[in-house]
Amino acid sequence: MRIFDMDGKIKLLCLIYFMVAQSSMMARATSDSFLLKYFEAESIPLMIMGAASLSIVLAMFTTYLCGRFQAYGAMKIATAGLVASLSAIIALVFFFGDKGQTKEIYVLAYMLCEVIVILPMVLFWGMAVGVLNPTESKKWMGMIGAAGTCGCILAGYTISWVSKEFYVNELSLGLVALVLLVVSFILLSRSKTLTIEDDGPVATQSSSILRKLAVLISSRQSVLMTGLVVFSAIVMSLIDINFKFEVRDYYSEKPPAELYDFFGQFYTYTSIAQLILQILVVRAVLMRGGVWAAISILPALLLLTSVFALVVGDRNSVYVSKFITQVVFFTIEYVGLQMLFLSVTKKYRGQMNSAVDGLTRPATIAAISLLITSTLPFWREDSVFRLNSIVICLCLVWLFVSFLNYKQYLSSLVQNLRAGRGLMGRAVPAPPASINSVGDAKKEFGRTLSDALLTHGRLASLSSDDRFHPLRQAVENELKRNVELMTSLLFAMDEKVNFHRLIGLVKSTKASEKSEALEVFKGVLGPKRTDEFLSLLQSSQPGGGEHAELRGLIRSFEGHDCRWILSGLLLACNRDDYPENQNFVSKCLSHDDDLVRETALQVYLRLEGDVGGVDETCRNFSEDSSSRVSQLARDRLALS
Amino acid sequence: MILSERALILKKTELFGEASLDKLAPLAEALTERTLQDKETVFPESGRDMNVVVLARGAVCSTDKGKSSSLSEGDCLGELTLFDDTFPCPEAKADGEATIFVIDGRMAREFLVGEFPVAEHFIRSLVRKIGSAE
Numbered sequence: 001m002r003i004f005d006m007d008g009k010i011k012l013l014c015l016i017y018f019m020v021a022q023s024s025m026m027a028r029a030t031s032d033s034f035l036l037k038y039f040e041a042e043s044i045p046l047m048i049m050g051a052a053s054l055s056i057v058l059a060m061f062t063t064y065l066c067g068r069f070q071a072y073g074a075m076k077i078a079t080a081g082l083v084a085s086l087s088a089i090i091a092l093v094f095f096f097g098d099k100g101q102t103k104e105i106y107v108l109a110y111m112l113c114e115v116i117v118i119l120p121m122v123l124f125w126g127m128a129v130g131v132l133n134p135t136e137s138k139k140w141m142g143m144i145g146a147a148g149t150c151g152c153i154l155a156g157y158t159i160s161w162v163s164k165e166f167y168v169n170e171l172s173l174g175l176v177a178l179v180l181l182v183v184s185f186i187l188l189s190r191s192k193t194l195t196i197e198d199d200g201p202v203a204t205q206s207s208s209i210l211r212k213l214a215v216l217i218s219s220r221q222s223v224l225m226t227g228l229v230v231f232s233a234i235v236m237s238l239i240d241i242n243f244k245f246e247v248r249d250y251y252s253e254k255p256p257a258e259l260y261d262f263f264g265q266f267y268t269y270t271s272i273a274q275l276i277l278q279i280l281v282v283r284a285v286l287m288r289g290g291v292w293a294a295i296s297i298l299p300a301l302l303l304l305t306s307v308f309a310l311v312v313g314d315r316n317s318v319y320v321s322k323f324i325t326q327v328v329f330f331t332i333e334y335v336g337l338q339m340l341f342l343s344v345t346k347k348y349r350g351q352m353n354s355a356v357d358g359l360t361r362p363a364t365i366a367a368i369s370l371l372i373t374s375t376l377p378f379w380r381e382d383s384v385f386r387l388n389s390i391v392i393c394l395c396l397v398w399l400f401v402s403f404l405n406y407k408q409y410l411s412s413l414v415q416n417l418r419a420g421r422g423l424m425g426r427a428v429p430a431p432p433a434s435i436n437s438v439g440d441a442k443k444e445f446g447r448t449l450s451d452a453l454l455t456h457g458r459l460a461s462l463s464s465d466d467r468f469h470p471l472r473q474a475v476e477n478e479l480k481r482n483v484e485l486m487t488s489l490l491f492a493m494d495e496k497v498n499f500h501r502l503i504g505l506v507k508s509t510k511a512s513e514k515s516e517a518l519e520v521f522k523g524v525l526g527p528k529r530t531d532e533f534l535s536l537l538q539s540s541q542p543g544g545g546e547h548a549e550l551r552g553l554i555r556s557f558e559g560h561d562c563r564w565i566l567s568g569l570l571l572a573c574n575r576d577d578y579p580e581n582q583n584f585v586s587k588c589l590s591h592d593d594d595l596v597r598e599t600a601l602q603v604y605l606r607l608e609g610d611v612g613g614v615d616e617t618c619r620n621f622s623e624d625s626s627s628r629v630s631q632l633a634r635d636r637l638a639l640s
Numbered sequence: 641m642i643l644s645e646r647a648l649i650l651k652k653t654e655l656f657g658e659a660s661l662d663k664l665a666p667l668a669e670a671l672t673e674r675t676l677q678d679k680e681t682v683f684p685e686s687g688r689d690m691n692v693v694v695l696a697r698g699a700v701c702s703t704d705k706g707k708s709s710s711l712s713e714g715d716c717l718g719e720l721t722l723f724d725d726t727f728p729c730p731e732a733k734a735d736g737e738a739t740i741f742v743i744d745g746r747m748a749r750e751f752l753v754g755e756f757p758v759a760e761h762f763i764r765s766l767v768r769k770i771g772s773a774e
């Protein structure tokens with residue numbers, strides 16, 4: 001993998017995400033310290049609820065901003081607004097932070113930090129999916145995520161250093177403001193790279209924000225995406241809260257330093273695992289498994305862990321589940337979720353991201369926290385069975401919702417590309433009569449693909465010499481016939497897609513259309529077969545590989561049933577290599593196909609030196625069943 | 641010329657290049673092969689012909705509305721008569737000895753009707769030619 005072989009846009013996104021993640025992690029640490037230092041234990045659920053509610057309100061506001069100014073514009077406004085608010089809070093903390101009634105100031109500071117934890121992240125991803133196409137996303141989202149993880153690690157060190165200073169509150173808030181200020185400047189200076197090009201006029205409606213929001217979240221696609229966010233948030237919240245219960249119980253009678261040490265080690269190891277995954281695994285998973293693999297890995301792993309925990313009856317499984325969620329969610333699952341937004345029209349991606357992810361996730365977390373707090377005794381009794389049974393049920397539904405999301409993702413891409421059958425101007429090509437089911441079509445496709453790849457390889461090894469031109473034409477013709485057969489089989493494999501248009505789009509010079517068409521192909525054929533099939537559509541120029549001699553070519557095509565390839569081989573014969581290929585010409589003289597016999601006779605007459613033998617052969621062929629062959633033989637006899 | 645050679649020459653042309661060799665075989669079988677001597681005209685003197693001509697070997701000089709051009713192997717003449725039979729044929733003469741394939745216009749038209757990709761490709765190439773001429 002060539003990590004640094006990335007274009008300027010990707011480098012810019014990595015840099016911005018590095019800083020956004022850094023500010024988010026510093027804000028998280030700052031808000032947690034405010035929560036523990038300045039508030040009583042009974043106020044904590046209230047504070048969490050309050051922060052979640054503020055996030056929901058702001059998510060609605062940013063959804064509106066995304067609709068008006070794109071995700072990029074919304075992010076610019078939001079970061080500038082956050083920097084201004086932070087500056088005001090820093091001044092308040094500095095001047096009034098130590099004087100008597102300071103609770104209101106820290107409530108504000110806590111709320112603002114909680115908003116910084118979520119809002120810039122959601123807006124960043126909304127902006128990123130707007131400027132990336134599916135192929136770029138699969139290649140680089142892991143790397144962008146890795147930049148974010150590095151930002152988080154740096155934030156940990158920074159906060160640790162700041163915590164020893166006297167003005168810890170002002171300094172930590174100031175650092176968050178400083179990083180966001182730099183992000184603001186970067187956004188201002190790189191508007192061309194981060195703005196989505198205009199796709200054409202979008203109908204403007206004079207409806208209210210709420211109405212627009214309702215329209216945005218009422219499509220089948222957004223409902224399914226909301227379902228995915230809800231299920232992932234529920235399962236993760238359940239695991240997170242139960243993990244904290246377990247840790248608290250275990251360390252309840254031990255010194256607090258051990259608890260801090262445990263958390264420090266746990267989050268260090270998860271960060272290392274995240275970084276390794278982002279650099280080495282995410283790209284491979286996305287390129288080979290695609291979006292479906294990305295959104296199904298986490299529920300599948302949690303399902304397996306919970307089944308194992310139920311069988312073994314071990315309550316420590318919650319540590320494993322927490323580790324998995326911590327590592328896989330922020331690396332693969334979240335990237336998969338972001339990729340689902342790529343099937344939404346570019347202009348609506350940021351808006352929908354903000355509405356679905358920015359609004360639903362905090363709302364679900366708040367609701368689940370409230371539910372668990374109110375049903376605390378339920379979770380404390382027989383926790384292994386109850387927790388794992390519920391997680392298993394939820395993961396099964398989560399997997400089903402993921403599958404529906406993937407299907408919808410492909411269907412939306414087909415719709416965006418106008419590659420549905422409804423708009424097809426040509427008749428659907430009929431597959432061979434032997435194909436009665438999708439299974440038959442898949443098998444036949446695999447077989448034809450193997451043959452075609454072999455033919456493609458042979459074409460590449462053909463010399464550019466003029467005498468091989470007929471053979472080249474014949475092999476290209478055979479390859480085209482194979483591709484046409486495979487296209488008809490594709491039509492039999494999926495009854496909704498217009499593969500003619502899709503093949504045209506794959507050849508398109510527009511990177512985003514090409515990449516979206518590739519995604520649909522991968523959904524129907526799988527990544528490996530898609531790559532192989534599409535390699536056949538690229539023309540193979542001579543001169544690339546080692547050129548085989550005619551004898552070798554004849555051997556490699558021996559037994560091939562294509563009459564044009566046999567004719568091409570015959571026409572490539574010249575006086576020099578005729579003696580060693582004489583047997584092949586003789587064999588073709590007795591071929592069942594008229595065209596092959598005629599070509600063989602023509603080559604034989606041109607190259608054979610034995611006059612007596614030629615006359616004898618011509619006498620035999622003068623009564624041939626093919627009028628063209630017999631005429632050729634008679635013409636020669638007349639000359640002699 | 642034998643059938644496979646004829647079909648392979650037709651396959652090289654812009655007009656029939658998109659068709660498969662199996663589809664071209666009947667056309668290759670039905671066409672008339674003519675050998676032209678130097679300066680011999682491709683179309684009849686009347687200037688009206690319903691056929692499509694493919695240059696199989698040699699060279700031909702064509703003059704259309706005062707503009708002269710040289711055609712080489714695989715080039716076609718008279719394609720526009722497929723759309724408009726009142727269209728006058730260009731004046732074309734062999735430049736040295738040349739071999740041409742004469743394809744019956746009605747047959748070529750039927751072929752295009754049956755072969756959507758070939759017709760599409762043909763129309764695209766005509767549009768390109770019109771564009772470049774303008």
